[in-house]
Amino acid sequence: MGSRICRVQIFTAPLPISPDSSDRAGWIRFAKRIVHPFIDNRATIHFTEYSALLRLRPTMKSFENKTVLITGGNSGIGKATVLAFAKEGANVVISGRRVAEGEKLAKEITSGGGSALFVRTDVAREDDIVALVEKTVGTFGALHIAFNNAGTEGQFGLLTTEQTVEHYHQVCDINIRGVLLSMKHEIPAMLRSGGGAIVNNSSVGGHIGFPGSSVYVASKFAVIGLTKTAALEFARQGIRVNSVSPGPVQTEMLDRGLR
């Protein structure tokens, strides 16, 4: 069956609302649609009540022995992601430009028994990204997961007719070029690590327009384009590339935007 997925685990609700496990073809279609298109039609399906999963949780750390790199990990959504992965046992690599915030967060994790490293990185600079990936692999031996989250809003409130080339570069050099260069150097490291998963942070602004933020919105549409293309290019080599599109989240960025 080559690299196709041959085993599907479905966690079900307890009886009496448990789904009809005899509808095999229906479950394969469901799993292909919401889990992974490469699930083989002959895959075996295993049903387990999710209460069994809950019983396992206290002893199970989902990301033990996995190395996760998070750009823009020193604040906001990135910081929350760093803490969530650290709690699940991952080696977390935090990157960003502000050193004090990044080092404080890494120390908070290591002094609590976790595994973390801060690497100062400006994602607009390719040599910084090369060094970040090298330091990650040099320290933890592999790279399995990356959350390319670093981003900037630039300046909200500028009409399209008021945009400048400088503002375009300020936003796009981080939001587009940063994601492109991050994937460019993360993917070879993941291939050497036996495969991996990348999540790029787009935005609801990557799907619809917002007056006063044409450059930011364009950059977030671009993140989705980069994601879809890289996903198709590397799926067969075991790298999954996806994006997320958050709505408003209370962070430093949103606070600046609301001022």
Ligand SMILES: NC(=O)c1ccc[n+]([C@@H]2O[C@H](COP(=O)([O-])OP(=O)(O)OC[C@H]3O[C@@H](n4cnc5c(N)ncnc54)[C@H](OP(=O)(O)O)[C@@H]3O)[C@@H](O)[C@H]2O)c1
């Ligand atoms: N908050 C929202 O409502 C919302 C909604 C949708 C999507 N998003 C996206 O979520 C991501 C995180 O934003 P946030 O809301 O969590 O705001 P945030 O707290 O301001 O986080 C932005 C992060 O990006 C880092 N960063 C910015 N420029 C960088 C650069 N050149 N190189 C490396 N790191 C850089 C910042 O660290 P340094 O300044 O230290 O470099 C910071 O850690 C962004 O991509 C944003 O577009 C946010």
